[in-house]
Amino acid sequence: MIKDDISALVGQAISSALAAGQLPELVTPEISVERPAKPEHGDYAISVAMKMARTARMSPLKIAEIIKANLAPTDYIAAVEIAAPGFINFRLNENWLKGQVQGILAQGDTYGNVALGQQSRVQVEFVSANPTGPITIGSARNACMGDTLASVLQAADYQVEREYYVNDAGNQVRAWNESMWIYYRDELGVPVTDDKGEPLALKLDEETGQPTEAREFKDVRYNARAYARELIAHEGNRFLDLPEDEARALVGKEGVKIVLEHNEEDLAQLGVLFDVWFHEQALYDTGQIDAILQMLRDGGHVAEREGAVWFVSSALGQDKDNVLIRSNGIPTYFVSDIAYHYNKFKTRGFEKVIDLWAADHQGHIPRMKAVMQALGFSPDDLIILVYQLVSVNGLRMSKRNKNFIPLREVMDITGPDPIRYNMIARSPEASLDFDVNLAIAQNDTNPVYYVQYSHARTASIFRRAEEAGITPEIDRADLSLLGHPSEMALIRHLLLFPETVLEVAKNCIDNGVAELQRLPFYTLELARAFNAFYRDCYVLDQANLPLSQARLALTQATRTVLARALTLMGMSAPERMDRGEQPA
Template sequence: MNIFADIRALVLDNLAVMTSEGLLPAGLSFDNVTVEPPRDAAHGDMATNAAMVLAKPAKMKPRDIAEALAARLTADDRIAGAEVAGPGFLNLRIETRVWQGLIGAVLAEGTAYGRSDLGHGMKVNVEYVSANPTGPLHVGHTRGAVFGDALASLLDYSGHDVTREYYINDGGAQVDVLARSVYLRYLEALGAEVDFPDGTYPGEYLIEVGKTLAEEIGDRYVDQPESVWLAELREYATGKMMALIREDLAALGVKMDVFFSEKSLYGTGKIEDAIEHLRAKGLIYRGVLEPPKGKTPEDWEPREQTLFKSTDHGDDVDRPIMKSDGSWTYFAPDIAYHYDKITRGFDELIDIFGADHGGYVKRMKAAVSALSEGKVPVDIKLTQLVKLWKNGEPFKMSKRAGNFVTLRDVVDQVGPDVTRFVMLTRKNDAPLDFDFDKVLEQSRENPVFYVQYANARVMSVMRKATEAGIAVDDATLRAADLGLIGHDAELTVAKKLAEWPRLVETAARAHEPHRIAFYLNELASDFHALWNRGNDVVELRFVQEGDAATSQAKMALARAVSVVISAGLGILGVTPAQEMR
């Protein structure tokens, strides 16, 4: 059930009738007509922009359209009133029985309430985390992992066919550095004194890897040149790091469908195929780039390079794909990787990058546009930095990691549920402060607690009702007399529940799972307000002594709140609290 969609359909039907009657000119597009909650609840239950968006193309005054539409809408038995405001805004009031009926619909649909077929089974690839396999995941990866995973769940909930994917950057020089760092820990495990030169990884997480290697091969590589052990240690170290990363992701509740290796693109012809695909379109050429804008570096000199004509697809400059020594630039395998995604039949690609990849967005969009002939959209989301605080001070670095705070540091401090929810309390491209003290507070200011407390309160009052001998199983609550729900505070909660299906679709279209967290906080606020009113107004209490029928109607509302909170938390990857301790 989606009341906002139903009323929008009613508005569109009446606009069509007005067109057939000659009150509106033929050929108008109604695509931009919306029905949504008004900014001020005092103005009504819903508002439509129909008159405002149609006035100009219809060459009519918006108020004239609004008044004619209002007269028709009030003929529907769901509409209690339609009021034209200002130049042509149309505010609607919905009959109380509609909100009462919604409570029953939520209970009848259960976890399906709010789900939609918005995506129509569209195949979407969401690539996220994709950290270099050189160590444990850090807090920046944590935010990207939570955002990507919640977005994937949101898209799945709204009818998309989603693949969660991790791109293993195991084809570059950083993996050579990892292998050399593991070699040093290997020598250390055999009793040698070692120094970690600049550019290596000194984190303690490699100590155990070095020990394990020493136990497995003994002194086989001692005093051996790099040419003997580098290739094997690349494989060995990468495998160990990916096992560590998988454990980190599991601790956060993230499970990938696909781990795609960059290395699999080399020596297989996949990079060459992708570049030839672009060459056939006339997008690969030999040329000389202009010097960088602003102050030109002293060592800059013009040189002929193999370039991708990315400016044909919206980029600022063309991009090199091959180095002067004939090897590929880092951009070439990324082109090939996205070409592989396209050939796998995805209808849309979503990449979750860290804030430091801002300069990479236009070139990657240009590549996907060229590779797919504009048929496959790619949305690249950047996750901004996370600032960690504890005891009023910046959180210290992790010895285990060497120079950063790990995902495990965060999860071990506050748990996966708190970590995930807090990471979604800001839009992905806004900086986030993560205060270890505040996220564990049991207060209104802590959104994690506030939402979880609402669900725990529902579970608590259901237990209380059961102890009082009142049946509160779902079947009984679905059959409750919901006409007994009528107080403004109760209807406010029901109206917020009505927004859930619309909110899901809005968030899915915008690729913004943080909207789910915001909505849950608003729903919790309305529920807590109703609960607190019950302290003063006896008839608002959920359990009415000696009146099972009224209690069950009120419990139906509470249970509906729990259904929606549980669905929303499920999208965020958070387990609903059954009780607060």
């Protein structure tokens, strides 16, 4: 990668200057190669001279001049310029740039892969919504972030496993079981009644039409009627013949299966497929919960007081201890989380584990880091990425407040691609308002349409070449004929794709930061660069076929990179889209 080449080039220049006594003995700081904010400052810049100034007791400008004087000549650097207060700016050689087009074509759909992870094993656990209802448009942000991140990490040479954690144990599922049982019986004409003889299934909130959460009906937490009807369609009334406690549990369990089947279908329609669906209940059934509690006790990390069992996280630098087993004997979700993550690291051997959590769970991060330390794992190997919540057309989504829109309803309107793009188009730290009207707009105000149409335009140029009797010979194209400013700008942008993949993956693994928004931003900028080229450069010119072949090669390289970027984001790369076009 060119950034690595420049960094190595500068490092060698510093070593040469040190050996010649032009610089005093010092430890060379990290050499970071950045893109200048303004194109007129060149293609790349380094600020290492400013980092060295205090130790060397020399002005940054003087150090920069010494480094420049010791740079070995290369075929990829056209010019090196010094800028105050000590930047070294590099301009790439245009002949070298033109030659990179053939490299992109040769790599094809592997272009953008970077050798970062060395096949180390990473698990990305995401979505993991409670199996008590449909996947919502709010959870779609989690799904799109997790799946795109997994794809980027795979492109960065990691072995990645996508996992959905099914929360099928604990209070939420107990309440779900009760709700399913109530609606199951109600649909069969054998309603469960309260102490006044009124059917619980009919106690609905007047504003939302959903089951009330008033205290006396707290277990009617979920509107499970549709799932109960589906269960009856498959199983009939056979559960009524069983003892009630057994029936309630089985009806709830079957209801969870139905929910998961629908949710798996919805996620698949979104383009999100999981390698593993891990059930929380399995941690109890296989004794992993008891084992992890004993392990924490043996390590001196557990205390018993007030009738409860506590994880003594205060001894590990946290401001308070955390309950593991409540005074009523019921384990908290924290216990399951501990056992689950021990299973990830120790039992299954993942080297890095990445969880995606909504912002309302952010307060749980410190205790999870503390328990990793208690279990002998590096807290840095557990990466927890947090994202802000989603609104739709200004309406904030909240499943807990029964104000949510199922993902499938939005997909029925927009299709999956606008959701995939928009859910990662903003920093996870920013709240996101999904504009449905913009998402379905068939014009350039819609970035999804604009990017996908740009890919379709690259394909249409080749169809038009065939109609014009021009046979593409891109492998033999004379790329030296390129040189128009729009051509060079497009090539420069194509070369940024591997850098974008590398930086997104590296910032996640090294810094625990999800900068997935860089991918849709890059793709949009590439589409703009291509359309500027399309506007300024006549691709199919019968009077100048050698130039046409060179421009077809550049078009194919753009087609390759656009398709690869769209694929990483889980989107389609259409070959045709309806819209009037100008001649190519």
